Amino acid sequence: MAAFTAVTSANRTDRRPADDPGLYNVKTFGAKADGKxxxxxxINKAIDAAAAAGGGTVFFPAxxxxxxxxxxxxxxxxxLDQGATIVAANTSSDAKYDPPEPNEWDKYQDFGHSHWRNSLIWGENLTNVSILGPGxxxxKGLVRSGTQSRTQQQNDALNAARAGEPKTPFGYPNPRDEVEPGWGNKSISLKLCRNVIIRDITILHGGHFAILATGVDNLTIDNLKIDTNRDGIDVDACKNVRISNCTVNSPFDDGICPKSSFALGYARATENVTITNCQVSGYDEGSLLDGTYKRAFNNQNGTFSPTGRIKFGTESNGGFKNIxxxxxxFEYCRGLALETVDGGLLEDVTISNITMRDISNSPIFLRLGSRVRGPQGTPVGALRRVNIDNVIVYNAQPRYASLISGIPGHDIEDLRLSNIRVYYQGGGTKEQAALEPPEKENDYPEPTMFGQIPAYGFFIRHVRGLEMSDVAVTYLKDDARPAFILSDAKVVDLRNIKARHGQGLPSFILKDVEDFLLQQSQPLPDTKLATVKRHQF
Known part of the structure; x- marks a missing residue:
């Protein structure tokens, strides 16, 4: 009887003979698989042979x-069969990664987004590509930043030369950001590909990106375990994407991150995307895969805020549609973030059935800004038609409420939030309640940009067309801040809102609000206001 090798797919197991002419065993082409x-x-010979034959499966036994x-x-x-591991080599005189290709558009995003070939596995202008597990x-030898690719002496010299560097509008290209030629900074990198499947593999310590897909259409990412030291899954300017059944632990950067940068030389939306049945977290790197789920890491000043979230942006030139x-x-990480700050339209997004625990900043963060990191004349974008439903959050960090903020003259529009429960840690003071967060229209978008927030539940500013129903916010420790602050908000319809508040403290503060309606929110009275400069209750 012929030997067989199992090749798994999402819902079945296909079995094919090991001597199948469409199967190219890398050991047949000279791979030693000894880790040395x-x-x-x-490996590349096996790929070349399969491609020359019209295609096939390049097989990695244990x-x-x-x-x-x-x-x-x-x-x-x-x-990659069970027990098979592709190990990224340390850069040396005998082992160098492909150099980063030139990119004339690298002034609009950082080095990592601007190059693909300095990766462990990369492809460009390809069709019908798969990377399959369970291996x-x-x-191991990848770097997460340019600093790691240089000696301390080289980094010191670059830092000393900062004053003499030519100034660029957005700070890129930046010699300190660049990874030196010969070093790799991504596990899997794909550019302008179609019909791609990545399924059932595990990625450990993925570098700047475990997966970077730019301009990739018809992309399926399914049943991955990623435990990494920077970004997990980034889909940039991609169309028709399905991300499902993935567990991503990324304490130092985002877990699953749709983007729409200018790296291709033009603005292209990320659109028609589904993200479902996934888990994101910010445990210590490696502790997802070993099952210890450690929270031991901290930075020098004790303010470490694990990332690990699902986030749109920050790169947002092309926008986001139909997602x-x-x-x-979400567990032990930052909250959900939808950001468009580089001129793109973020629209027609539905989010449902989300649970969060031990959240290190805003549980919900929606930001329309005007960083406009793109060619001259790039306009401010828009954020509109977003539904968020059936969300429960427990033990959210007290400094940051859920934040929904446009900028003066550019409102977030047509937003619906329903069936939401948020339990904040609490502990806010009256002094914090008196703060006025700055606008910071042109800044990098992150909840920390506004400092401490004067509301504990929701801070909402520059919004038109907001509906909230069946929303409850409370705290685990007494908090002297109001639950809701609305500023420059128009056409607001709130129903069945429950907001815990301290004795003699307001639940709501309204500033420059028009067409406001609150109903069925006992013990708060039904309230209808045509226009109000300032009001609290």
């Missing part, structure tokens, strides 16, 4: 495959 020999030439840049080709599947990609997020869990 650089196996890149053998073993440790030390490698630098692997070149994907069209009509190729990489299959692992371990980015759903459903059935997702």
């Amino acid at each position: 020999t650089i196996d890149t030439p053998a 073993g440790n495959y030390l490698s630098v840049s692997i070149h994907l080709k069209s009509n190729i599947a990489l299959y 692992m990609i371990w980015g 759903t997020i459903s059935n997702c869990v």
